[in-house]
Amino acid sequence: MKQPARKFNRIQPDLRREHLVEAALRCLADQGHAGLSVRKIAAEANVSVGLINHHYDGIDRLIAHAYETLSQGIFDRVTGAVAPAVGTARDRFSAFFREYFSPDIFDPKLLGVWVVFWSLIRHSPEMKAVHDRANAAFCAVLEGYLSDLAMERSGGDGGPPPAAARVAAIGLSALLDGIWLQWCLNPDTFTIAEAIAIAESWVDGFVNGGHGRLAG
Secondary structure, eight states: OOOOOOOGGGSOHHHHHHHHHHHHHHHHHHHGGGGOOHHHHHHHHTSOHHHHHHHSSSHHHHHHHHHHHHHHHHHHHHHHHHTTOOSOHHHHHHHHHHHHTOTTTSOHHHHHHHHHHHHHTTTOHHHHHHHHHHHHHHHHHHHHHHHHHHHHHTTTSOOSOHHHHHHHHHHHHHHHHHHHHHHHHOTTSSOHHHHHHHHHHHHHHIIIIITGGGGO
């Protein structure tokens, strides 16, 4: 005999929070900053405002959780695409860029949500904490990729100094953020293929000696 569907108020707390986060992301994707409303998110999730207040101590906590969920999801996807990639360190970078600029990530609505998150970082300690953790993890991954690539190109004789790899990772992260922002403002400016080419050319410049200025 088929069991009746459980009502939402019987769902476990973690699933409730996941449901609320998904509703918050939809609101921000559809309405931008106007979606930063407990009432709108509650309506989107088909729950009461009281339920949101039960699980989150204010909208800042909910939005910070949404930011962390989205950033971790993208991080896992792009790094997961690199892990099984076969070939050279340069090939792994190409796999990273293909996933990073894949259509379901490089989507104007999704990037619009990202811009809303960025705008809140300076004014919300919760958002800043999430950003600092996510950005540090992302830059650390890029730094490792760049160090591996430089080591490979040098034939194992040594890559760039640690300081150069660290600063280069910050530069590449800034480039990728800038491409995302340009696409969000006007997706007709360039194609996904051109976005990938911009990123690939930056890496080519790095391995061809472009990190020399960063070592000082």
